[in-house]
């Protein structure tokens with residue numbers, strides 16, 4: 522097990538006290554809830570709001586919940602909707618303006634989730650999504666011009682990760698080195714144990730996490746519980762739905778910009794943009810202005826955009842990427858190759874959402890494998 526120095530065990534009452542303590546500290550407590558037939562981020566008032574006994578079945582182009590034969594509260598894979606939707610919402614009011622006798626005035630102070638709002642405590646975030654958050658930190662917070670609302674929400678957010686125990690058929694975090702157990706980037710980490718008593722092995726990742734842990738009713742962790750927690754992770758690793766060979770992937774994709782596989786995938790891709798909306802690392806946005814009919818008031822909104830939209834690459838004279846082929850190639854090559862040049866990491870954390878929510882079941886792991894299978898290798902004397 523990772524750092525067990527400060528590990529303790531909590532029972533269900535301890536988990537409820539955790540929610541209560543975070544609430545008393547002024548956090549809006551969020552976590553996984555079942556809504557509209559999916560596990561999604563929602564408001565938590567009590568442990569009873571968590572998806573007890575709920576699992577999920579995910580395959581390319583398919584998602585459904587299932588009843589588990591136990592009382593697991595975190596027995597699903599990653600939430601259907603990532604935490605990007607909370608920390609970097611799909612629509613955000615940037616400023617609003619109104620005409621005045623002297624000219625006009627601009628108010629940038631009413632944006633939801635701005636500094637001064639109640640900070641979020643997020644319970645149940647998975648390791649893959651912690652890695653996605655670290656990517657967003659680099660892109661949205663740590664560059665020359667920080668995204669102010671994201672930075673404010675992120676700075677104050679208290680993160681309680683729960684190690685993944687039952688990955689879905691579309692998960693491949695092991696291939697991407699992002700899971701299933703969180704190693705950093707959290708305030709508290711929990712591993713849910715269901716053999717015998719329903720308990721959680723809890724470890725602190727930050728000082729404020731340790732302070733919160735000290736306030737909970739807990740027991741010292743025993744060696745059998747450490748072994749059981751390790752087995753939860755080992756089992757999850759064995760049950761990954763998919764793998765992706767990332768060896769020299771950057772070179773592989775750069776060398777294959779004209780591969781025939783791009784035509785193949787383009788014949789299936791609908792350019793709907795679902796993959797970019799559900800992806801926890803995609804961050805592209807556009808802006809919209811809404812002006813009242815009288816022309817006296819206006820609002821400037823930031824909205825998620827997608828590189829699958831034709832207008833996304835529109836410059837003077839037309840769109841640079843006018844075909845679905847060029848758009849899919851751009852998306853996948855950015856995720857897995859040029860992202861490394863740009864930000865120093867892969868843009869994919871292996872959460873599997875783009876496979877699950879693609880209406881035609883396009884599988885990024887399969888697309889990489891198809892290109893890789895066609896490369897010269899010693900087995901075929903360097904021929905393709």
Ligand code: SF4
Nearest residue numbers: 800869870872873875
């Ligand atoms: S590319 Fe797909 S699998 Fe990778 S992080 Fe984005 S949604 Fe998840």
Ligand code: SF4
Nearest residue numbers: 790791793794796879
């Ligand atoms: S890969 Fe799938 S989800 Fe993404 S744009 Fe194409 S059809 Fe839509």
